[in-house]
Amino acid sequence: MAPNFYPAYPPDLSREQQEYLLTNLKDWSIAHGLAVRPAPPYVQPQQDLSGALATTAPVTLFPSLFPQACLEQAKSVAKAYNELYSAIASDEGWLQGIVEELLEIDDFIADLWKVHLAVKAEGFVQPLNLGLFRSDYMVHVDPSASQASPTIKQVEFNTIASSFGGLSTQVSALHEHLLSIDAYPQSDLLANSSALSQSTSVPGLALGMFKAHEAYGRSTTGLPTCVIFLVQDPERNVFDQRHLEYALNENHGVKTFRLPFGRVLDDTKVDTNRKLIYSPPHAPNKHFEVTVVYFRAGYSPSEYESHREWDARIQIERSAAIKCPSILTQLAGTKKVQQVLATPHSPHLKRFLPDDAQAADVLKTFAPIYPLDKSEAGQEARKLATNPDTAARYVLKPQREGGGNNVYRKAIPGFLKDLPETHWPAHILMEMIEPPAQDNVIFRNGEMLKGGVICELGIYGACVWKTGEKDGERSMIESFEAGYLLRTKGSGSEEGGVAAGFGSVDSALLVDV
Amino acid sequence: MAPNFYPAYPPDLSREQQEYLLTNLKDWSIAHGLAVRPAPPYVQPQQDLSGALATTAPVTLFPSLFPQACLEQAKSVAKAYNELYSAIASDEGWLQGIVEELLEIDDFIADLWKVHLAVKAEGFVQPLNLGLFRSDYMVHVDPSASQASPTIKQVEFNTIASSFGGLSTQVSALHEHLLSIDAYPQSDLLANSSALSQSTSVPGLALGMFKAHEAYGRSTTGLPTCVIFLVQDPERNVFDQRHLEYALNENHGVKTFRLPFGRVLDDTKVDTNRKLIYSPPHAPNKHFEVTVVYFRAGYSPSEYESHREWDARIQIERSAAIKCPSILTQLAGTKKVQQVLATPHSPHLKRFLPDDAQAADVLKTFAPIYPLDKSEAGQEARKLATNPDTAARYVLKPQREGGGNNVYRKAIPGFLKDLPETHWPAHILMEMIEPPAQDNVIFRNGEMLKGGVICELGIYGACVWKTGEKDGERSMIESFEAGYLLRTKGSGSEEGGVAAGFGSVDSALLVDV
Structure with a gap:
């Protein structure tokens, strides 16, 4: 990590300042649903059988420093990434080459491919696709350059179940609230709220889902339509998902249901025209035509315990519902694709991004x-x-x-x-990506952890595209950048992820470095 | 209780319906801050030293039935009650007579009166008053009448720390959400959302505080101004208060601070012009001129453990801040005043409400x-x-x-x-007030309690008035009805109060009976 890259930050807190900040953080977060269901050992399952307890989501006390130029760079390339990955997901022949290299060493990818082939043999009935992507970056400062400008380097690209968009909008609002009530000691860096970047991920991702829902068109079954959130059960990060659901309901009037992955075969069927029909367990005589299936489950091999889960995946894949993502789009997100694109002298990027300027912008974000x-x-x-x-x-x-x-x-x-x-x-x-060092305080599970941290920036991209008759054909219908996520973890740990490790949700305090 | 007064309600739930309703209730409530800090034995203090856990506030699964005419009657009399109680609080001579009857049997009232007299001797410097009242009623059905129309009868009138206005707006929105997602089985009573009465208590009470803040006028000290929420510490019902605070910040741009009652002498002083100056512990060199002190503490004898608390009360009472309430306004809310007003052939009501129509409307709400x-x-x-x-x-x-x-x-x-x-x-x-019987399900501390319930309706009233030079003189500056509260408890218990007993926050499903 590059030392002394950022100015001294965050300001020290007196005991009274820390108490004021933390009290306001704890109350505001619950009042605004910046929350998670607590995990053991904080709360043991037998203590809360109905699962009604909640706690503040892991968050940073301060917004972390982030170079303004880097955030702008990452946002500006979001639409190019939408193009790139929708193009990859539409090029079955090329993806097949990638998958073939992985078949023998990765059973999960092999099994996903089998589902794709089975549905292909039957014929696809839905040319529309929804991508809700998240491209993750770190700030990189070349340690060998004496006057280095920071740039962003991609860590990974997510094409399925990109999480924390629901909480990110809330955490940037939290930090703005804390600034507005003077919970941060005076500091040049925190002098005004215009340096705090507000994330638009909740309205952005909800708009993406709505655009797909709209593109699906009218129900042909005469049934009312709905969007399905395909979820894990139980789910501690449920409020992250709920904020998207409520925005989709309130901003766009779209009906939504949460469907646990394990209940797909119980609660859905595919009719003779391959429409996906959902019948809620609480009202089994009511039926809905599903326009969009938004996957927040089904992305990990451990979720496929038996044939039942694979049958569920086939049921969704072969249906007329718009999948977010389809299996091809999920496979476009494998690390192997990232590696092939980022290999120096690789011809692949140009294949999918014929626009030279776009390709050059994307290439700048690759770590070789x-x-x-x-x-x-x-x-x-x-x-x-x-x-x-x-x-x-x-x-x-x-x-x-x-x-x-x-x-x-x-x-x-x-x-x-x-x-x-x-x-x-x-x-x-x-x-190696060399992120500049900085300090922050992470509040998680009721405890404060202070020290050096590393930030990972995620940029959400939303796009709806239509694949053509011929392999590789594609027309983009909607494509936009859909907000950002800043995840921050202690710099001691090499593994990321707020839900899994010791990370937290954060927001960006923009600096000019 | 009058049996068979209401139609059969609520509808029965299948296991799946109950799960759907409860899952959505638990998630929506936390996502929208309809929450409390959990009490032992649900959560033990040593398990959550930082106090970061929260849970759904005690709520009913269904909105309770409530006669539309009764809600309208209660709202329509809110301004008359504002007149009545502001007049009583402005008539020191009359209140003295009440207090003298209680001096020997009620030490707390005697001590409050001493504070009042001490400040009176020094002279008052603030003629403006803020009342945020809540008049509590039950529906009464005369059991001796064969074709009885329901009316409302007053249970008590609160002039200090009227709580649950912050959560009431949220619970009516919760029930509307549950209806909108078909979480309630089809029923004629629940056929449309227009029968669900939405409480405006959050914006209403915040507007009341803002009107007082505005009436206070510009700071004469040159210091920035603020409103103080005087609170108990710790406070489990903190989100109820926070929603009012956030509305005051966001809707009206007013700066607020929470001041624990025990810290009044540490964090405030009264300057030579008797302005109340607040210095936050987290920024002791910053000073604010306090426009309004909103009491959510200091109402109970148990909070006055020593001279220190009485000195704190004197400090606020003698200051130029607008008190919500002043000691006279607090004393106007004693049960003895209610009793004197409700005594048949009492001359007192007319004394304070010379408008015959207003007096008649208020009289109708008294239980003799x-x-x-x-x-x-x-x-x-x-x-x-x-x-x-x-x-x-x-x-x-x-x-x-x-x-x-x-x-x-x-x-x-x-x-x-x-x-x-x-x-x-x-x-x-x-x-005796004879409320009609009905059933509901209360969700509190992660448990469901199903059975017969009794509802208590509270109507918030907000008013700002100026007392004149002579005792009894008064001019009303602002007066409006400020939303409603429905509190519901199991009909087995005679004692009420959501925080103390087995009650819950509810909303009204209006019926025409």
């Missing part, structure tokens, strides 16, 4: 990912990885999705020396 | 309260109380505020027979 094979890029990588000076800026990762241990920086040359060269191509070499 | 002395009304009462047939509609209560046991209905004649007649005047005879 090298294969360790005998290709041109592989030869470059071998040089970088075996020289301790250059290796210090890289991480060596196994090719297998999610498997094995990473080797970091100066340990790489020694590791490769001990590894037979025939095994080298099973790894990739990725440039 | 008789003395058992030798006056004309006392003679009537003796007849009613000694005849078992008529006694069946009354309750006999000791005169002493809050003390002793009540004697109900047919037990009264026997009780009086055994009591020496010289002791009879220590009691009052009050007509």
Whole structure:
């Protein structure tokens, strides 16, 4: 991490200042639904059988510093990413090549592909697609440059169940509220609220769903229509989802239902025209034609315990409902796709983004990912990885999705020396992102954790597109940037995720660095 | 209770219907701050040292039935009650007579009166007053009439710390939401949302505070101004108060601070012009001129543990801040005043409400309260109380505020027979209010309680008035009805109060009976 990049921040708090800030944070968050259901050991399940307790979502006390130019850069490239990933998801032939490389090492991708092929054999009935994407970045400061400008580098691209959009709008409003009541000690950085970036993720994502709902067209069954939120059950992060649901109801008048993934086969059926029909358990004689299925479940192999879950996935995939995402769109989000696009001299980006300016903008956000094979890029990588000076800026990762241990920086040359060269191509070499260091205080599960933190910026993109008759054909119907997320975790931990680890939801205090 | 007065209600729920309703209720309530901090044994203090847990406020699953004419009657008399109680609070001489009758039996009232006299001796510097009142009623159906129309009868009148206005707006919105998502089984009574009365208590009470803040005028100290919420610490019902605070901030741009009653002497001082100056502990070098002190503490004798609390009360009372309420306004809310007004043939109502139509409207809402002395009304009462047939509609209560046991209905004649007649005047005879029976389901502390319930309607009134030079002189500056509260408790319990007992916050489903 680049030290001393940001000005000194946040200001120290006296005991009374901390109490004032925390009291207001705790009350405002619950009054505005910036909340989660508490996990053990904070609350044990047997203590709250009805699940009525809630607590403040993990949040930072202060908005974290973030370079204004980086946020603008990330937002400005959102529509190009919509183009890129909708194009990838519409190019089955190309995706097949990616999937084939993964079939033998990743059962989950193999099984998803089987579902896709089965539905393809039957024929698709819904050419419309909804993408609610989130492109995640870190600020990168080149440690070798003396006067480095910060840039953003992509960490990953999410095409399914991109979460925290519901809470992000609330946390930026929380920080603005705390500033407005003088809960932050006076500081040049916190002098005015215009430096606080308000996230539009709730209205943005709801608008994306509405645009797909609208594009679906009128019900042909004569039944009322609805949007399905496909969810895990139980779900601690339920308020994140509920804010999107309420916005879709209130801003757009769309009826919504939460459907646990495990109940798809109980509560839906596909009619002879392959319309997806939903019958709520509480009113089994009422039927709805489903326009959009928004996946907040079904993205992880652990959710597919038996044939039943796969049958459920097939049922949705073969239906006329607009899937957010379809299986092809989900597969476009695999790390392998990111790696192929980010390989130096890769021809793939141009294939999907023929507009040179767009492609150049996207390329700037890639951290280079090298294969360790005998290709041109592989030869470059071998040089970088075996020289301790250059290796210090890289991480060596196994090719297998999610498997094995990473080797970091100066340990790489020694590791490769001990590894037979025939095994080298099973790894990739990725440039380390070097986020600038800063401090903050995270409040989670009723406890405060103070110290160095790392921020990850997510930019939501919403798009509706129509795939054509021929593979690769596609027309974009709606495409817009849909707000941002700032997730912040202690810099001690290498793994992210607010729900899983020690992270928190944050908002950006823009600085000019 | 009048049986079979209301139609059959609420509809029965299947297991699936109940789950759908409850899941949506639990999520919506937290997403919208319809919440309280949980009490032991639900959550033990040592489990949540930072106090970050919250739970759904006690609410009814269904809006309770309420006669439309009764709600309209109660709202229509709100301004008359504002007149009545502001007039009483402006008539020190008359109030003195009431207080003198209570001095020997009620130390708290005696001590409040001493504070008033001490400030009076020094001279008052603030002629403006803010009343945020709540008049509480039950629906009464005369059991002796065969074709009885329901009317409202007053239970009590609150002039200090009238609570639940912050949550009431939210619970009526909750019930409307549940209706809009078909969480209620189809029923003629629940056929459309126009029968659901939405409470305007949050914007109404906030507007009342703003009107007083505005009437206070510009700061003369050159300091910024603020409104103080005087609160108990800790406070489980904090979100009820926060919603008012946020509305005052957002709708009217008024700065607010929460000041625990125990910190008044630490954080405020009265300057040479008797302006009340507040210095927040988190920013002790910042000072604010207090325009309005809104009491959500200091109403109960148990809060005055030492001289310190009385000194705090004096500090506020002698300051130029507008008190909501002043001590005279607080004393106007004693039960003794209610009793004196509601005594048949009482001349007092006319004294304060010279407008005959207003007085008649208010009188209709009184349940008669008789003395058992030798006056004309006392003679009537003796007849009613000694005849078992008529006694069946009354309750006999000791005169002493809050003390002793009540004697109900047919037990009264026997009780009086055994009591020496010289002791009879220590009691009052009050007509029993006969609320119609109905059922509902209360959700509190994560548990559901189903059964017969009784509803109590509260109507908020907001008014700003100026007392004149001479005792009894007064000019009304603002006066309006400020929303409603429906509190519902199991009909088994005779004591009310959502926070204290087994009650809940509810909303009104209007019926034409």
